[in-house]
Amino acid sequence: MPPRIKPLDKNVVNRIAAGEIIIAPSNALKEIVENSIDAHSSAIEISVKDGGVKLLQITDDGGGINKEDLPLLCERFTTSKLRKFEDLETISTYGFRGEALASISHISHLSVVTKTAADQCAWKCYYLDGKLVPPPTGGSSEPRPIAGKCGTSIIVEDLFYNVPSRLRTLRSYGEEYAKIVEIVSRYAIHTENVGFSCKKQGSSSTDLVIRAGMSRKDRIRSIFGSSVANELIDVELEPNSDIGLVKCSAYVTNSNYSNRKSIKPIFFINNRLVVCEPLRRAMNQVYSTYLPKGHKPFIYLALEIVPGNVDVNVHPTKREVRFLNEEEIVQSIVDAVEGKLSSLDSSRTFLTQQVITQSQRVEERLKRQPLDEESDTTHKRRSTASISSIKQFKRPYEKDMVRTDFSQATLEEYVSSQAVVGASEEVPRSNHVIDSSIEGRVIENHDDADADDVISDHVTLSDNEVTNSSNTSSLPAVVKLSSVNELRKEVESQLNVELTALFSKHTFIGVADYSRRLLCLQYGVKLFLVDYASVCNEFFYQVGLSDFGNFGRIRFSKPVDIRMLVKEEIYEDEQLMKRYPGAPDLDGLIQSVYVEMAEMLEEYFCMKVDVSDAENPKLLTIPMLVKGYIPSFNKLSLFLFKVGACVDWEDEKQCLGGILRQLALFYVPEPLSDLEDDAESRRSTSEQLENILFPLIKKRFLATENLVRDVVEIANLPGLYKVFERC
Ligand code: ADP
Ligand code: MG
Numbered sequence: 001m002p003p004r005i006k007p008l009d010k011n012v013v014n015r016i017a018a019g020e021i022i023i024a025p026s027n028a029l030k031e032i033v034e035n036s037i038d039a040h041s042s043a044i045e046i047s048v049k050d051g052g053v054k055l056l057q058i059t060d061d062g063g064g065i066n067k068e069d070l071p072l073l074c075e076r077f078t079t080s081k082l083r084k085f086e087d088l089e090t091i092s093t094y095g096f097r098g099e100a101l102a103s104i105s106h107i108s109h110l111s112v113v114t115k116t117a118a119d120q121c122a123w124k125c126y127y128l129d130g131k132l133v134p135p136p137t138g139g140s141s142e143p144r145p146i147a148g149k150c151g152t153s154i155i156v157e158d159l160f161y162n163v164p165s166r167l168r169t170l171r172s173y174g175e176e177y178a179k180i181v182e183i184v185s186r187y188a189i190h191t192e193n194v195g196f197s198c199k200k201q202g203s204s205s206t207d208l209v210i211r212a213g214m215s216r217k218d219r220i221r222s223i224f225g226s227s228v229a230n231e232l233i234d235v236e237l238e239p240n241s242d243i244g245l246v247k248c249s250a251y252v253t254n255s256n257y258s259n260r261k262s263i264k265p266i267f268f269i270n271n272r273l274v275v276c277e278p279l280r281r282a283m284n285q286v287y288s289t290y291l292p293k294g295h296k297p298f299i300y301l302a303l304e305i306v307p308g309n310v311d312v313n314v315h316p317t318k319r320e321v322r323f324l325n326e327e328e329i330v331q332s333i334v335d336a337v338e339g340k341l342s343s344l345d346s347s348r349t350f351l352t353q354q355v356i357t358q359s360q361r362v363e364e365r366l367k368r369q370p371l372d373e374e375s376d377t378t379h380k381r382r383s384t385a386s387i388s389s390i391k392q393f394k395r396p397y398e399k400d401m402v403r404t405d406f407s408q409a410t411l412e413e414y415v416s417s418q419a420v421v422g423a424s425e426e427v428p429r430s431n432h433v434i435d436s437s438i439e440g441r442v443i444e445n446h447d448d449a450d451a452d453d454v455i456s457d458h459v460t461l462s463d464n465e466v467t468n469s470s471n472t473s474s475l476p477a478v479v480k481l482s483s484v485n486e487l488r489k490e491v492e493s494q495l496n497v498e499l500t501a502l503f504s505k506h507t508f509i510g511v512a513d514y515s516r517r518l519l520c521l522q523y524g525v526k527l528f529l530v531d532y533a534s535v536c537n538e539f540f541y542q543v544g545l546s547d548f549g550n551f552g553r554i555r556f557s558k559p560v561d562i563r564m565l566v567k568e569e570i571y572e573d574e575q576l577m578k579r580y581p582g583a584p585d586l587d588g589l590i591q592s593v594y595v596e597m598a599e600m601l602e603e604y605f606c607m608k609v610d611v612s613d614a615e616n617p618k619l620l621t622i623p624m625l626v627k628g629y630i631p632s633f634n635k636l637s638l639f640l641f642k643v644g645a646c647v648d649w650e651d652e653k654q655c656l657g658g659i660l661r662q663l664a665l666f667y668v669p670e671p672l673s674d675l676e677d678d679a680e681s682r683r684s685t686s687e688q689l690e691n692i693l694f695p696l697i698k699k700r701f702l703a704t705e706n707l708v709r710d711v712v713e714i715a716n717l718p719g720l721y722k723v724f725e726r727c
Helices: 011-019 025-038 069-074 085-091 102-108 165-170 175-190 214-223 277-288 326-344 346-366 379-383 386-393 411-423 430-441 453-459 463-468 482-495 497-504 532-546 562-572 574-578 586-597 600-604 633-645 652-667 678-701 703-710 717-726
Strands: 044-047 055-060 109-115 122-128 132-133 144-146 152-155 196-199 208-209 233-236 245-253 266-269 272-274 301-303 401-403 507-513 518-522 525-530 552-561 618-624 711-716
Touching: 011 102, 025 044, 025 055, 025 102, 025 152, 025 175, 044 175, 055 102, 069 122, 069 132, 102 109, 102 122, 109 552, 175 196, 175 214, 175 266, 175 272, 175 301, 214 245, 233 326, 245 326, 277 301, 277 497, 301 326, 482 532, 482 652, 497 518, 497 678, 507 678, 518 552, 525 532, 532 652, 532 678, 532 703, 562 574, 562 586, 562 633, 586 600, 586 633, 600 652, 633 652, 703 711
Parallel strands: 044 196, 266 301
Antiparallel strands: 044 055, 055 152, 109 122, 109 152, 122 132, 122 144, 196 208, 233 245, 245 301, 266 272, 401 552, 507 518, 518 525, 525 711, 552 618
16 A cells, blocks of 8 residues: 655644755854844844854844734744735845744744834743744743843754754854854945944954944955955946846955955845856956966955846745846956956056057057068068058057066066165175076976975975065966976076076166167176077076966957967968978968867966857967066067967977977067167167066076077276276
8 A cells, every 4th residue: 555645744844944944054144134134223243152053143223023923923934025926026125935033943942032113122032833932931922021122132042953964964163153254244245334243152252343334345354354455446337227237336356366265256136145156157257367377356246136037036045046137247247347357457557658659659660661671570571561451450459468467576576676686696606696596496396296285395495586586476386297397407407607697697788789689788897798689588488487387467458369360460471481381271270279279378378268269269368477578469470370380299398398489489579670760669678678677587597508609798897997098
């Protein structure tokens, strides 16, 4: 005989239902805090014992509960907030199902003290399984009068006393308490005009205090600290009735703030604390090009959507909501945040000041100057020839670039640390200089250690050096590739001690010739003429090796269509193509390098390629080898092409080394003419060489044997003095 079907006992039903809503003490707390906010409180005090299992007490100064309603308070589906189903569409309160208190009364010992403004005194009563019950000390179950202030105090004791399985699955008291503080802090940030406090019962210190009058920013500061609050940007969206967006306001951190420890994004949708996966993913995507890898922003975002478009009733704990036009709304938020981030990126000012004029000049020169007699001109000549198509294409001028890496020190910081180095400059013998620079520059290769260990290892290993280097504020990702290590070793093995000493102690004199790319350095009593193209080339290659996988990023505000750029500037130039007989065809280049290798390019070279359109991948970022130094984009297409044409992709070491070589060539300052047109770029090139590149070269450059022919002694001072003496 099959077993007979019988209705469940009401208490069993209620306890099962309670289990769905109240999973942990923090769920009960959330419901009760929401009730207090619904009751227009201006102060909510929370006291917790044993992670909320022993006691959760929430006291508010809201409207209170009518004495006549107290018998119904904990009945399931009794609420003052909803009358008919349609009301759900316009519901503006947190609660509406009348389930929370009922549920809590089925799995704990619940008592309530409440007083409305009309009441002469407060009323206290006890509940069990939805009903009023006598107090533990005995007597009537009727509410009894006691002294008290206006508002409501909900006291939950012995949560889950009758659900042992739930008790067993709880985390430690400490962790449950942390979850409670997290919930309270999120509501505290969102609910302006309401004060919050939260503490462990019996403790003299509160873990969270927010006064009612505090601004949202101060709330964030008080909870997450100044490191977050100082970097906040305020994002507001225009209402958009087409997609049902009423309002969206957000506080998010800018690209100065980055933290490996992530703060879960705080999303409120129509005042409900929710998790919204699509929004979270989209925001992470936005920040991925702004923050160093693995670092997270702080995000608070409150969204208001036309209530009729939102279904709040899809999840037992109401932590998820559904809404119409989700994709469009998420996209418009992403656009707004992205726009704000890029415009506020402090590098922006730096760049526009420094580079706008330069890019204008480049543009003008392309128009006016048909030929440049430089060695490096094939490419330029061709650019000139295809000037109209470049215009159509709108190549990414430097002013469209945003510096996004803040892991490296700022220029000023750099300059001042330079001063320190300068002061102790006489001390090291040349050998010592070389030793320390090797150690400081090259990230050790730990093939078999686990990543975390290696990171801490690395920090201690080269602590002293790191303080001096430009990469202080973020831990480098660890590169475990033995091929890269071999390449580093190769550089070290080609070290020229004397030349390295020269570069590490030189005094920068000035650029001698912009078209042949020569400058003067003084070392001791001697004057040298240096081919700065060769030196910079080698230097950028070394930076590439030592910072491998950990570069900053230069982000294009308009993604670069790789196919279009390379096609117009390279493939359509027959002269140029003749020089690369073995080069892959355009499709091959796009497919095998920029689509198939996109992940590798991003991982190792911080070259982010958007391959969502696999036919036309878009370049989003290129590495920033040296902070504050932006290469000339005249050579971008050639670089992108040569990564395919001149790099051996069969062998890992050849490939990585080859890409780094191409990258270095791309970053080398361009030769400039003596023409008036180039005056501005000559000035900025000289500035970059003197203030950015050569100070770094002084600090961290291993001069290799091949550079010997690029450094020529042109005079020594004693000799010169003798000449002068004779005059
Ligand atoms: P809901 O919030 O869904 O209505 P609850 O079980 O959470 O259901 O609460 C039931 C009712 O009790 C609420 O509708 C409200 O009228 C009343 N109530 C609960 N907590 C408070 C409070 N702190 N202040 C005033 N009224 C409250
Ligand atoms: Mg409620």
